[in-house]
Amino acid sequence: MLEQFRFWVFCCAAMLIGFSGPVTAQATSAATQAEAEAALVGGNPARTVILANQLLEDNPDSFAALFLLALAQSDLDLPREAAASAGRAYRVASSEETRLQTARLAATAHFRAKQYARSEFWFRRAANHIATEDDAEAIVRGFQRAREANPITTQYTASIAPSDNINDGSDAARLCFENLDGTCFIELDLREDQLALSGLEYNGSARIQYELSKTPRQTTTIGGLIFGQGVVFSDETETLLSESESEIVRDLRPSDFAAFLAQFSLEQQQADFSPLGPTRIAYNYGRYWRGGDLLVDYHDLILGQIVPFEGGRSFALESSVRQQRAQAPGLIDSTIYNLSGSYQWRFDNRDVTTLTLASKYNDASEESTFVEYRLRSDYALGRQIFQTRWSTFAEIGYRSFDEFSSTLDGRRDRFASAGVTAVFEEVSYFGFSPSMSLFASRTDSDVSFIDSSKASLSFGIASNF
Known part of the structure; x- marks a missing residue:
C-alpha cells in the first residue's frame, strides 16, 4: 500500500503543485521549480531537495517547494523529515484537494517513521477534506493499518x-x-x-x-x-x-x-x-x-x-x-x-x-x-x-x-x-x-x-x- 501511495503522489506531484496558486513571476524561480520537478520525476530526489530548499529561501511559504521537498524526502527514505515538510505544506495549501493529499502524505510518512499515533492524527485530519468514496476508503484503510500497528x-x-x-x-x-x-x-x-x-x-x-x-x-x-x-x-x-x-x-x-x-x-x-x-x-x-x-x-x-x-x-x-x-x-x-x-x-x-x-x-x-x-x-x-x-x-x-x-x-x-x-x-x-x-x-x-x-x-x- 505504501509503495502504491508513493507512486500515486509521485505521478500527481505536478498536478497538485498546479493547484497551489500562481507561482512567482521571476523566471529564475520558475526555472528552479521546473528543474526540481524534473529531478523528482527523473529519479534524482537528492537534487530536488537542494532545489526545493533554494525556493524556500526566497519564499518560505511556497506550497510547491514544500510539497516537492516532502515528496523527495519520502523518496530518500527520510520519513520524519517528509512528515514535517508535508505538515508545513498542509498549512499553506489553498484547496481541499491539496490539503487532502498533503495530509495523506504526512500520515504515511509518520507511519513509515513508526510514529503511529501521529499517523492516526493526520489520517483523521485528511478525513476533513474527503471528496469521493475512493478517498474515504483510502483514508479508512490507512487509519486502520496505523491503529493495528500502534501499541x-x-x-x-x-x-x-x-x-x-x-x-x-x-x-x-x-x-x-x-x-x-x-x-x-x-x-x-x-x-x-x-x-x-x-x-x-x-x-x-x-x-x-x-x-x-x-x-x-x-x-x-x-x-x-x-x-x-x-x-x-x-x-x-x-x-x-x-x-x-x-x-x-x-x-x-x-x-x-x-x-x-x-x-x-x-x-x-x-x-x-x-x-x-x-x-x-x-x-x-x-x-x-x-x-x-x-x-x-x-x-x-x-x-x-x-x-x-x-x-x-x-x-x-x-x-x-x-x-x-x-x-x-x-x-x-x-x-x-x-x-x-x-x-x-x-x-x-x-x-x-x-x-x-x-x-x-x-x-x-x-x-x-x-x-x-x-x-x-x-x-x-x-x-x-x-x-x-x-x-x-x-x-x-x-x-x-x-x-x-x-x-x-x-x-x-x-x-x-x-x-x-x-x-x-x-x-x-x-x-x-x-x-x-x-x-x-x-x-x-x-x-x-x-x-x-x-x-x-x-x-x-x-x-x-
Whole structure:
C-alpha cells in the first residue's frame, strides 16, 4: 500500500503543485521549480531537495517547494523529515484537494517513521477534506493499518441526554410492606429523591490500552478506563426537592448524583490455547464513586472463548466472577457470577446482527441475593441511509429474589429496554460525526416501588473509522 501511495503522489506531484496558486513571476524561480520537478520525476530526489530548499529561501511559504521537498524526502527514505515538510505544506495549501493529499502524505510518512499515533492524527485530519468514496476508503484503510500497528489504542465517548429519570427512581410514590395475601399492612411515602426525577444527564469516558507484547500466537495488553457522569436538575425537579419536608432532600445538589469509575485491566488473548479459536483471559480492578463518596471497589476475573465459523459468523462465550467490596456504610459485600453467549452474523451487505443470552448470580446477604437472565438483540446497518449510519438494540430480562425486605415471598422483576442510534456521517470533523440515540426502558415488579421507567434522547459523537 505504501509503495502504491508513493507512486500515486509521485505521478500527481505536478498536478497538485498546479493547484497551489500562481507561482512567482521571476523566471529564475520558475526555472528552479521546473528543474526540481524534473529531478523528482527523473529519479534524482537528492537534487530536488537542494532545489526545493533554494525556493524556500526566497519564499518560505511556497506550497510547491514544500510539497516537492516532502515528496523527495519520502523518496530518500527520510520519513520524519517528509512528515514535517508535508505538515508545513498542509498549512499553506489553498484547496481541499491539496490539503487532502498533503495530509495523506504526512500520515504515511509518520507511519513509515513508526510514529503511529501521529499517523492516526493526520489520517483523521485528511478525513476533513474527503471528496469521493475512493478517498474515504483510502483514508479508512490507512487509519486502520496505523491503529493495528500502534501499541497504544485510545477510545473516547461523550454524550448529553435530556431524561425523565436521571436517578433511576421509582414510578410509585409509596413503599408497601406486604402481608401473605399481598395486601399492605404498612405504607410509607417515598422520599422525593427516590422518585423519578427529570433533568439532563451528561457523561464521558476515556479508555487506553497498551500492548506489552504481540506475536502471532498471543497478545498481552494493559489498560485503563475512566468514566464520569453528571446531572442537571430540571426546574420541576428543583421545585420538588426544594419543597420537601426532609432537610436531607432539600440540601441535595446535582453533584450528589454524580458518578465516577476508574478501572485498571490486564488482558491476554491466546490464538492457539484452544482448538476452537482465540481465548481471552482478563483481570480488572476498579473503584466506583457516587456523590464524591467511594462506594465499592471490585476485582474481575474473566475467561472468554471465540469460535469463528465460515461466512462471517462467530460465537463468543464469556464467564466472569467479580468480588465486590463495600467501602461505605450501609452497603454490603457481594460476589457476582456472569455467563453469556453471543452469536454474530455478518451479511454480504455488511449488516451485522448479534444475539446475546446472559445470566447473572449476585451472591450477597439474604435480601440482596438474586438471579437474573437477559436476552438481547443488536442490529447494525452496514450501508448508509441518507448519509446516516443506523444501529438498534432490544433487550428483555427477568430478575428474582428469594427474599426481600418488604415482602414475605421474595421479589420478581421483569424489565425491557430498546434503543436506536443514528450517526450523521455527512457531518465529519477529524473522522468524528455527531450521533443521536433514543433510549427507553421499563421495569415491572411485584414490589410496586421497584417499578420504574425511563426515556432519554442523547446527543454525542462517534468515530467513523
